[in-house]
Amino acid sequence: MNDMSQDGYVTEDGRQIGGVMMEMKNITLKFGGVVAIEDISFDIREGEIRAIIGPNGAGKSSMLNVISGFYHPQEGEVWFHGTERPAMKPYEVARQGVARTFQNIALFEGMTVLDNVMTGRLTHMKSGLLSQAIWWGKALQEEVKNREVVEKVIDFLEIQSIRKTPVGRLPYGLKKRVELARALAAEPKLLLLDEPMAGMNVEEKEDMSRFILDVNDEFGTTIALIEHDMGVVMDLSDRVVVMDYGKKIGDGTPDEVRNNQDVIDAYLGVAH
């Protein structure tokens, strides 16, 4: 690995990675007797693509849920932009510039693609109820301004032709893409992707990989993603955290992780 000073590092493909954006310190999360996350620490740096991998039930989704503020860990601290984050509601975390997609698609099925993506802009909407009710002034300006941002995202992800289609009618792969669009519409600083390519065919995976790289490249968005396909992880990510049974068993560049004996054991199912 290259220089890992506080100021960041330069990736193999020559991108400059910045300082620490989000830091998880000694996180422990329990559900009754089940320990989903046990004393895990890692950081996510500005501009990097950070992968979280591990076998089923390792606690990866739980970790994203902690970052999103959906789960509150029993122990440990979450640091964001250099300050400790108090226990927050998910909507407050979203307003700090954290957007995400879900392992099981969580779109608003009764709304069109356009409306779904527009909901991604809600954290940027400020007009009051009255102004909206008379469809005048600030509400109208906001509607147009946010529509412009949304249309850029729609162009970017190449979903122009399904703009007005109700989401419920879309095939699985497109739904995943619409979900990414909704997250991108928020113009997040940190984008969390929970298995963005699960259940996709090879072609769809390639498209999605390209979109993820482009997002990172064009908008400088920091990305944390969970993925099972090792090929994809190796191609996309700058650094990888490996989890198994709630514990962290590896952390480093894809090459380092691939050669880590604990990781190899976990994936080959060696007895614990």
Place this chain on the structure above:
Amino acid sequence: MLFRTAGQFKTSYLKDQTLFPVRQDAILLGIILAFAWVIFPLTASEFTFQTLLIPVLVYSLAALGLNILTGYAGQLSLGTGAFMGVGAYACYKMITIFPEMNLLVAVLMSGLFSAFIGVLFGLPSLRIKGFYLAIATLAAQFFLVWLFEKWAWLYNYNASGAIQVPHVEMLGTPVAGPQAASMTQYYFVLVVVTLMTILAINLTRGTQGRIWKATRDMDIAAELIGINLLKSKLTAFAVSSYIVGVSGALFVFLWRGAAEPNLFDIPISFRILFIAIIGGLGSIMGNYMGAILIVALPVVLKTLPETFGIPISSATVEHLNVMVVGALIVFFLIIEPHGLARLWTLIREKFIIWPFPH
């Protein structure tokens, strides 16, 4: 009438958001408005005003209010009747305490009282959902009707326990009370309903509408994309109860002329719910279709056999009515949960692509 979108292109995002992206829709609406504003009132008899026109408007408005809460924000309520009652009693108290008060202002302010009560009873919605929330709103229904009966101050200590609408004038014309003409009352109701409809359309097509629909479709995801669920639900309760309260004030002041507490009991709550379901949950237009159907059905069932010379007793009409409404509810719940409004959309889509269905 042909629905053609070919050649009608949108050149700005604002134009794309207009209410009638297809020109023919605007023409159709114009025709409907012409009927509502000119042709019906000029031709209607006293009977038509009282049994069809005014009740259709009042019930549509109540259903519109319920639809915002249930159809848009996904929170089921069985207490609509009681919230209409809050609006009616609030209007009654304001008008009897301040007899000089403008009735339009009083009606529009009545909604504020029901909005406040609605928010109070909406508080549990953060913790409980679906069936359990429906039961909680049912509790509101029982409690409020009980209050209308027991709190004598509400009905000015009348011996009958009912409220009687006093004589009210606007610009020298009687608008409420025994001397008010049906046509005047119809126009009064029409103005209020039109105003409320415009506000509701605007709220549901923009930011707030998306917040409500997101809350309805998947509340967990809604919260994770930045929606404050409590605020979203309470706003729905407030706006919904406001509109329902206004409809309650209209119900008593511009139509019934008097009201006993049990008028606001469960039967009317269900009646409004049926209108919203038959018309289509999550649709504005559906409320009018549903109200027309529910209000006109008994009239049609009565007059149709009579015109063919078949004698029919009012008890039979009543039974027939209940059976048909029941069947419609089952049909719409199972076959077409989006109601008459969706049926209309499907027909319209067929017209848009006609004559080239591929």
